[in-house]
Amino acid sequence: GAGVSQSPSNKVTEKGKDVELRCDPISGHTALYWYRQSLGQGLEFLIYFQGNSAPDKSGLPSDRFSAERTGGSVSTLTIQRTQQEDSAVYLCASSPVVTDEQYFGPGTRLTVT
Amino acid sequence: SQKIEQNSEALNIQEGKTATLTCNYTNYSPAYLQWYRQDPGRGPVFLLLIRENEKEKRKERLKVTFDTTLKQSLFHITASQPADSATYLCALDRGGYNKLIFGAGTRLAVHP
Numbered sequence: 001g002a003g004v005s006q007s008p009s010n011k012v013t014e015k016g017k018d019v020e021l022r023c024d025p026i027s028g029h030t031a032l033y034w035y036r037q038s039l040g041q042g043l044e045f046l047i048y049f050q051g052n053s054a055p056d057k058s059g060l061p062s063d064r065f066s067a068e069r070t071g072g073s074v075s076t077l078t079i080q081r082t083q084q085e086d087s088a089v090y091l092c093a094s095s096p097v098v099t100d101e102q103y104f105g106p107g108t109r110l111t112v113t
Numbered sequence: 114s115q116k117i118e119q120n121s122e123a124l125n126i127q128e129g130k131t132a133t134l135t136c137n138y139t140n141y142s143p144a145y146l147q148w149y150r151q152d153p154g155r156g157p158v159f160l161l162l163i164r165e166n167e168k169e170k171r172k173e174r175l176k177v178t179f180d181t182t183l184k185q186s187l188f189h190i191t192a193s194q195p196a197d198s199a200t201y202l203c204a205l206d207r208g209g210y211n212k213l214i215f216g217a218g219t220r221l222a223v224h225p
Contacts, residue, residue: 004156033212033213035215040217041217042117042202042215042216042217042218043157043202043204043213043215044215045212045213045214048212056212091156091157093156100145100147100162100206101147101159101162102157102159102213103159104149104156104157104158105156106154106155106156107154107155107156
Protein backbone atom coordinates (compact mmCIF):
# COMPACT_ATOMS: atom_id res chain seq x y z
CA GLY A 1 0.00 0.00 0.00
CA ALA A 2 0.91 3.64 -0.19
CA GLY A 3 3.30 5.11 2.32
CA VAL A 4 3.28 8.53 3.93
CA SER A 5 3.24 11.28 1.34
CA GLN A 6 4.12 14.93 1.72
CA SER A 7 3.66 17.93 -0.51
CA PRO A 8 5.23 19.95 -1.86
CA SER A 9 8.58 18.18 -2.02
CA ASN A 10 10.35 21.52 -2.28
CA LYS A 11 9.19 25.00 -1.37
CA VAL A 12 11.09 28.24 -1.83
CA THR A 13 9.47 31.27 -0.27
CA GLU A 14 10.35 34.84 0.55
CA LYS A 15 10.88 35.93 4.11
CA GLY A 16 7.63 37.09 5.65
CA LYS A 17 5.36 34.91 3.54
CA ASP A 18 3.11 32.16 4.93
CA VAL A 19 3.56 28.53 3.86
CA GLU A 20 1.47 25.40 4.21
CA LEU A 21 2.98 21.92 4.24
CA ARG A 22 0.79 18.88 3.77
CA CYS A 23 1.05 15.32 5.06
CA ASP A 24 -1.01 12.31 4.02
CA PRO A 25 -0.41 9.51 6.53
CA ILE A 26 -0.81 5.82 5.92
CA SER A 27 -4.48 4.93 5.91
CA GLY A 28 -5.66 3.76 9.31
CA HIS A 29 -2.73 5.23 11.25
CA THR A 30 -4.16 7.24 14.13
CA ALA A 31 -0.92 8.85 15.31
CA LEU A 32 0.78 11.53 13.24
CA TYR A 33 4.00 13.40 14.00
CA TRP A 34 5.78 16.43 12.55
CA TYR A 35 9.56 16.82 12.81
CA ARG A 36 12.05 19.33 11.50
CA GLN A 37 15.55 18.43 10.34
CA SER A 38 18.14 21.11 9.77
CA LEU A 39 21.32 20.41 7.81
CA GLY A 40 23.53 18.00 9.73
CA GLN A 41 21.18 17.96 12.69
CA GLY A 42 18.97 15.34 14.24
CA LEU A 43 15.22 15.37 13.92
CA GLU A 44 13.50 17.94 16.11
CA PHE A 45 10.02 17.01 17.33
CA LEU A 46 7.40 19.64 16.57
CA ILE A 47 3.90 18.29 17.27
CA TYR A 48 1.98 15.05 17.68
CA PHE A 49 -1.62 14.19 16.79
CA GLN A 50 -3.73 11.36 18.13
CA GLY A 51 -6.72 11.34 15.86
CA ASN A 52 -7.59 15.00 15.29
CA SER A 53 -6.35 16.27 18.63
CA ALA A 54 -2.85 17.44 19.44
CA PRO A 55 -2.02 16.48 23.03
CA ASP A 56 1.53 17.77 22.70
CA LYS A 57 2.44 21.00 20.91
CA SER A 58 5.50 21.61 23.03
CA GLY A 59 7.93 21.31 20.14
CA LEU A 60 6.51 24.13 18.05
CA PRO A 61 9.30 26.75 17.94
CA SER A 62 7.05 29.82 18.10
CA ASP A 63 3.46 30.97 17.73
CA ARG A 64 4.14 31.41 14.01
CA PHE A 65 3.87 27.63 13.73
CA SER A 66 0.54 25.84 13.83
CA ALA A 67 -0.81 22.52 12.67
CA GLU A 68 -4.14 20.85 12.23
CA ARG A 69 -5.45 17.46 11.30
CA THR A 70 -8.86 16.78 9.89
CA GLY A 71 -10.84 13.57 9.57
CA GLY A 72 -8.12 11.71 11.40
CA SER A 73 -6.12 11.75 8.22
CA VAL A 74 -4.47 14.65 6.38
CA SER A 75 -2.45 17.14 8.39
CA THR A 76 -1.28 20.63 7.51
CA LEU A 77 1.64 22.45 9.11
CA THR A 78 1.43 26.21 8.65
CA ILE A 79 4.28 28.62 9.17
CA GLN A 80 3.31 32.28 9.21
CA ARG A 81 5.67 35.17 8.45
CA THR A 82 8.50 32.80 7.56
CA GLN A 83 12.02 33.58 8.70
CA GLN A 84 15.32 32.37 7.27
CA GLU A 85 15.88 30.17 10.32
CA ASP A 86 12.75 28.25 9.35
CA SER A 87 14.68 26.77 6.41
CA ALA A 88 14.86 23.02 6.96
CA VAL A 89 13.38 19.72 5.88
CA TYR A 90 9.99 19.14 7.48
CA LEU A 91 9.23 15.46 7.98
CA CYS A 92 5.92 13.84 8.77
CA ALA A 93 5.52 10.36 10.25
CA SER A 94 2.57 8.19 11.16
CA SER A 95 2.12 5.06 13.24
CA PRO A 96 -0.65 2.66 14.15
CA VAL A 97 -1.80 3.28 17.66
CA VAL A 98 -0.65 -0.07 18.95
CA THR A 99 2.85 -0.33 17.50
CA ASP A 100 5.94 1.70 18.10
CA GLU A 101 7.67 2.12 14.79
CA GLN A 102 7.07 5.32 12.86
CA TYR A 103 6.71 5.51 9.10
CA PHE A 104 8.19 8.65 7.61
CA GLY A 105 7.34 10.57 4.50
CA PRO A 106 10.02 11.92 2.15
CA GLY A 107 9.86 15.39 3.67
CA THR A 108 9.35 18.91 2.38
CA ARG A 109 12.48 20.98 1.89
CA LEU A 110 11.65 24.57 2.81
CA THR A 111 13.98 27.37 1.80
CA VAL A 112 13.27 30.89 3.00
CA THR A 113 15.12 33.54 1.02
CA SER B 114 16.92 17.03 29.63
CA GLN B 115 17.71 13.87 27.72
CA LYS B 116 20.62 14.09 25.31
CA ILE B 117 21.62 11.53 22.70
CA GLU B 118 25.15 11.26 21.45
CA GLN B 119 26.09 9.55 18.22
CA ASN B 120 29.50 9.74 16.66
CA SER B 121 29.34 12.70 14.30
CA GLU B 122 32.33 11.49 12.33
CA ALA B 123 31.64 9.20 9.40
CA LEU B 124 32.47 5.54 9.84
CA ASN B 125 34.37 4.09 6.89
CA ILE B 126 34.72 0.33 6.65
CA GLN B 127 35.60 -2.30 4.10
CA GLU B 128 32.94 -4.45 2.51
CA GLY B 129 32.42 -7.69 4.40
CA LYS B 130 33.48 -6.27 7.76
CA THR B 131 31.18 -5.63 10.71
CA ALA B 132 30.11 -2.03 11.27
CA THR B 133 29.45 -0.96 14.86
CA LEU B 134 27.66 2.29 15.62
CA THR B 135 27.24 3.74 19.09
CA CYS B 136 24.37 5.61 20.71
CA ASN B 137 24.84 7.05 24.19
CA TYR B 138 22.20 8.85 26.23
CA THR B 139 22.71 10.96 29.29
CA ASN B 140 19.64 10.95 31.44
CA TYR B 141 16.81 8.58 32.24
CA SER B 142 16.68 5.17 30.62
CA PRO B 143 13.96 5.02 27.98
CA ALA B 144 11.34 2.30 27.84
CA TYR B 145 12.65 1.48 24.38
CA LEU B 146 15.15 2.58 21.81
CA GLN B 147 14.86 2.54 18.01
CA TRP B 148 17.29 2.61 15.12
CA TYR B 149 16.46 4.15 11.75
CA ARG B 150 18.30 4.39 8.45
CA GLN B 151 18.21 7.60 6.43
CA ASP B 152 19.39 7.96 2.86
CA PRO B 153 20.10 11.41 1.35
CA GLY B 154 16.91 13.27 0.45
CA ARG B 155 14.68 10.68 2.08
CA GLY B 156 12.82 10.21 5.32
CA PRO B 157 14.14 7.80 7.96
CA VAL B 158 13.23 4.12 7.66
CA PHE B 159 12.63 2.03 10.77
CA LEU B 160 15.07 -0.83 11.33
CA LEU B 161 14.87 -2.22 14.85
CA LEU B 162 13.33 -1.55 18.25
CA ILE B 163 14.73 -2.84 21.53
CA ARG B 164 13.00 -2.57 24.88
CA GLU B 165 14.61 -1.82 28.23
CA ASN B 166 14.21 -5.41 29.41
CA GLU B 167 15.91 -6.81 26.30
CA LYS B 168 19.66 -7.12 26.05
CA GLU B 169 19.89 -7.90 22.36
CA LYS B 170 17.71 -7.94 19.24
CA ARG B 171 18.58 -9.36 15.83
CA LYS B 172 17.15 -9.00 12.35
CA GLU B 173 18.99 -10.63 9.45
CA ARG B 174 22.46 -8.97 9.37
CA LEU B 175 21.50 -6.39 12.00
CA LYS B 176 22.01 -6.64 15.75
CA VAL B 177 21.19 -4.11 18.45
CA THR B 178 22.24 -4.22 22.09
CA PHE B 179 20.91 -2.11 24.94
CA ASP B 180 22.86 -1.59 28.15
CA THR B 181 20.88 0.50 30.63
CA THR B 182 23.81 0.53 33.08
CA LEU B 183 26.16 2.08 30.53
CA LYS B 184 23.26 4.09 29.00
CA GLN B 185 24.35 2.85 25.62
CA SER B 186 23.08 1.02 22.57
CA LEU B 187 25.29 -0.56 19.94
CA PHE B 188 24.11 -1.19 16.40
CA HIS B 189 25.96 -3.80 14.38
CA ILE B 190 25.80 -4.62 10.68
CA THR B 191 27.58 -7.86 9.86
CA ALA B 192 28.96 -8.74 6.42
CA SER B 193 28.51 -5.10 5.43
CA GLN B 194 27.78 -4.17 1.83
CA PRO B 195 28.15 -0.89 -0.09
CA ALA B 196 24.33 -0.74 -0.14
CA ASP B 197 24.45 -0.35 3.66
CA SER B 198 26.03 3.08 3.21
CA ALA B 199 23.65 5.60 4.80
CA THR B 200 23.13 7.65 7.95
CA TYR B 201 21.90 5.68 10.94
CA LEU B 202 19.80 7.42 13.57
CA CYS B 203 19.22 6.38 17.15
CA ALA B 204 15.94 7.44 18.77
CA LEU B 205 14.66 7.17 22.33
CA ASP B 206 11.10 7.37 23.52
CA ARG B 207 10.07 10.05 25.96
CA GLY B 208 7.34 7.92 27.39
CA GLY B 209 3.68 7.61 26.68
CA TYR B 210 2.77 8.31 23.13
CA ASN B 211 5.91 7.33 21.27
CA LYS B 212 7.37 10.83 21.18
CA LEU B 213 10.89 10.20 20.01
CA ILE B 214 14.12 12.10 20.60
CA PHE B 215 16.57 11.53 17.75
CA GLY B 216 20.32 11.64 17.70
CA ALA B 217 22.07 13.52 14.90
CA GLY B 218 23.05 10.23 13.28
CA THR B 219 26.26 8.57 12.18
CA ARG B 220 27.11 8.32 8.50
CA LEU B 221 28.36 4.89 7.44
CA ALA B 222 30.33 4.40 4.23
CA VAL B 223 31.06 0.82 3.14
CA HIS B 224 33.79 0.62 0.52
CA PRO B 225 34.10 -2.23 -2.01
